[in-house]
Amino acid sequence: MNRETAPLLRVEGLSKHFPVRGGFFRRVTGWLKAVDDVSFQIAHGQTFGLVGESGCGKSTLGRAILRLHEPTAGRVILDGTEITALPRRALTAARRRMQIIFQDPYASLSPRRTVLQTLLEPMEVHRIGTPRTRREKVLELLHIVGMGPEVLHRYPHEFSGGQRQRIGIARALTLDPRFIVADEAVSALDVSVQSQVLNLIARLQRELGISFLFISHDLAVVQHISHQVGVMYLGRLVEIAPAEDLYRDPLHPYTRALLSAIPVPDPKRRRKRIVLQGDVPSPLAPPSGCPFRTRCPEAMPLCAERAPRLTQRHDGRAPHRVACHLY
Amino acid sequence: MSSALLSIRDLVVEFSTERGRVRAIDGVSFDLAPGETLGLVGESGCGKTVTALAVLGLIPSPPGRILSGSIRLEGRELTRLGEREYRHVRGKLISMIFQEPMTALNPVLTIATQMTDVLVRHQGMSRRRARDRAVEMLALVGIPSPEKRIDDYPHQMSGGMRQRVMIAMALSCNPKLLLADEPTTALDVTTQAQVLEEMVRLQERFGTAVILVTHDLGVVAETCRRAVVMYAGRVVEEAPVECLFEQPRHPYTEGLLASIPRIREEKLPELPTIPGSVPDLLHLPPGCRFADRCPRADELCRRREPKLELRCDIAVACHHPNRYAGCRE
């Protein structure tokens, strides 16, 4: 296969189930299916936006891909290497190629280590370069994320949330990864800083050709930087489409509801919105059939019987896939 | 404005911290008409929540205290009320909904206990009457089978449900003013829509005035009639939402509006941003607090702090505001 057209990351049937214990001897009495049979691909230098509400399993999915959570089933193939099959030592080496940016800028930096220590550590672990080249690399990375050498010897508590997030991004870049998971990377930031960081990530991916899995609960945030967007509900992907298609023509009733629920900052356009009834069901006891049917305005008897599979939309030109019996 | 329900003038709230004294809000003034919905907008640390807590006399003290200024509810000065008198205001004339539905309700008391306590205290109802009223209120905020759910403990409910309970509890004594502090921020988007809708519907029905404290301009656009924008402890702009969104006058409002993530028809090459970050309240610049981040800042801005100036129904604190787009008088 041509390297240009082959995807960088292939996720096939990935599942992460957590055991639930109870009963007399704390036996395993059930499984929480945080991620259930998820498949998608990310092309070289592209960003895949993953959207869903809290508890839908999107963060678990991101961590399972990196094997920060050990997946229960399924395969992850990054750049031809099957990550899920790697033994421990090889996995450590493979971590050079995949990194993660976290949500909470206050919790993601080690509080008693300086910026320099934090940024040198990945290179030390992987024995990259000499002390001198490592230091040069750190300065270069700081420059990329818009910070100067004066921050090298400072501690995380001396920075604002946005600055910490930049340091976290710099750390993820130290190993020149091919792929980065950004887990709610801008959600904890104020609006004015949020767009600074979003622009930074978009620039990095353009200039360095890194592929991103950008996880967020906010469809509006995802739009700006995503090429593909996937929508998750109760551990499953319910819709995947190129960004333009998804926002122009959302198919799954859940995607539509999500889109219409976003408050629009324009007082003249108070639209009628689809307000979903009730709450997300507990992932411990998901509904039969389609997981969304309990809140779906278009639910049919069929939906309770059979879970819809993610299928290519028939009429479409674009690779727009949706898991809904309506299509 | 004598017709105002709530009138805040030059309010200053100070906190003593390890590194020195900080004015969390510094000279905040605005009015609220009966039944009106006002958005109090700004980013974290701008003082919007402190303002709401000050209205209810709930500034944690120590370390905080109201240094000066006045808060009047129907002409009655609240800052001078004793603790005992204030108790008859809280929950009865003014009530408040908080951001975190997970922690705002007492975990070891049932919903029934918490709601009836308020009604018994402020309305002098018998417990039985109070319970009936509480069930009624729960039904109004859209809780299914309220006569059963009322005996639940908070942890048996979802976040959205709890926030509805808070709304029901807050409106149960028919207060004149409801302070809603980021009531939907902790909720998921789809739940957020439900809860907001519920709140607006009830507020209209009861004729309650609302101060909606939020960082989300989208929420303000959809629910409020007027908005007060705060930055670093000060009001920078106050205007009817139509004017504010169509023609923001303060460069901060303008930047904030531009940088809201929104679904766009055309993808922009670069998202608009406000450069820099919010100043440290301990080391404020001498002039305008926004000057460091403002594209229009000049010598004057760095030297002198602009005052909030009112023209027609738009007030702005800026030396170089956007052109005035006309007013609706």
Place this chain on the structure above:
Amino acid sequence: MEMLQYALRKLITGIPLILGVTLISFLLMVYFGPDKTYDLIGKNATPEQIAEIRHQLGYDRPFLTRYLEYLKELVTLDFGYSDSTGERVSSILKRTIPISLALVLPGFVLGNLLGIALALAAAWYRGRWLDKLIMGGSVVGMSVSFLIVIIAFQILLSSNYGLGWFPVRGWNVYDFGDYLRYVTVPTLATVFVALGYNTRFYRAVFVEEMGRDHVRTARAFGTPPAELLFKHVLKNALIPIITRIMFSIPFVVISGALLIESYFGIPGVGLVTYDAITTGDQPVLKAVVGLTAALFVLVLILNDILYKVVDPRVSLK
């Protein structure tokens, strides 16, 4: 039913704990403990006499057998006879435990109740002078040794150099009046020593609870101070309070009683234990250690069940 099942499960998980405690104390006290052969028959015994007495004492049997015998004693509550007095250990305990309870209980209860009351006051007036006064007093109280308190109180209240109101030592209790006369000074000493620690602990608990969102909500709805303190703060703080009280029970009964009883010459289980320590009376020591471990497990179970009672969120699953 759910409660019973839970208690049963806890009891089963408590078994390793009891095994551990008994094993360690058996190892230290009996296996590596003092050899009593020569105490019993003197230095000039013949090898046959020595072998005979060692056989009687069980020293020649394997470790495991002896340990299992100890466990059997624990299960049947029959610990044999005291080495020093020859009295049945079970009857010694039966006689002395009630005295210790009567001695220690008033101080324990008062120390906790007063501690909670002072802590509530301090937490309510946090940062004001009353808080500073109470907390200052607590630090002073924490800094005085229990031993010094006992001696000082005895001098001040009981001896001829002080007020001389109460008996100096002993325990001649025949009616309630006697009881009050003998229990007062030990109780005052216990309360004095416990109060500092208790007040500090409880204040920290209350201050944390008062900073919670739901207390702010209660204030935002005009809840008056008494209701706020008792219905919202105290009630929510019950879990740490219960934990502290429950887990101090085994120690108060043994350690607290030991010092007081040995100083005041009160014939409770503490004094018996102290005498057993000094004379190396192994049957008594084995009984005390075993029973304390059992008490500890009981406390663990009771504690968890009480959690369930005070906090609806706690599930026994």
Place this chain on the structure above:
Amino acid sequence: MNRSRERTSLWAKAWYKLRRDRIGMISLGVVLLYFVVALGVWLGLWGQGWSQVEGPMWAPPGPKYWLGTNIIGQDIFERALYSTRTAFDVGLVVAVLSTLLGGLMGGLAGYFSNRWADELILWLMGVLDAIPFYLFVAALAYALQGNPYAMHIAMIATFWTTTARLVRGEVIKLKQFEFVEAARAIGLPRRLILFRHILPNTFHILLVQATIVFVGAIKSEVILSFLGLGVTDGVSWGLMIAESTQEVQAGHFSNFVTASSFLFVLVMAFNLFADALQDALDPRKVSA
């Protein structure tokens, strides 16, 4: 970011805060003064005449015997000085070793929480907590056949559990933090994650715990010595109080008051210092 803010580690910030705490600094001074006294005894500068029986029985305080003499004519002041050394002997040994042990065990238990290593350590802590302290000391004294360090060992063996529980809780909390996940994501070995990223963030607990254990050890020594289970060679405040109980009944209070006051002032100073330290190190306050 404001440039005027000093670039400081959390430790430097804590020290800065501690320096501004007047009560904390005064109590630190008192503790150091005691330490100098103990050091002097170690170096043989003073307190060497603690065991000489040369004075008259129960001499009143005066220029020769500053605080009088005891029942057999020993200089009470000398004995009190020497006891300071005994207290620091016990306090330092127990505080340092039990804190190290507690930190290590708590760290391991927390890092491997809900696995067998954790279960084992928890079980051991439960067992040690369930054995009555005085009995444990006595049993250990038997088992070690009069080893003078039996008391120290017993204290270390029982005092580490509190520290370990606190550290375990903190480690479990820290493990959830994203910086630990970040360390895993860059492929840092587990050992380094624990020692480089997790344990350094529990040092504030260890430091405060060490001061608390120090106080606990000194106080326990007094009671154990009184019960005859403690110090066997040398003299300690506890032994002084033990011998004073007979004197007290005869109306001679100097021995009792001296030992009690020496003990009280040191313990009080240490308690106040521990409070100040805790305030200064509280991460919730420091990061604000």
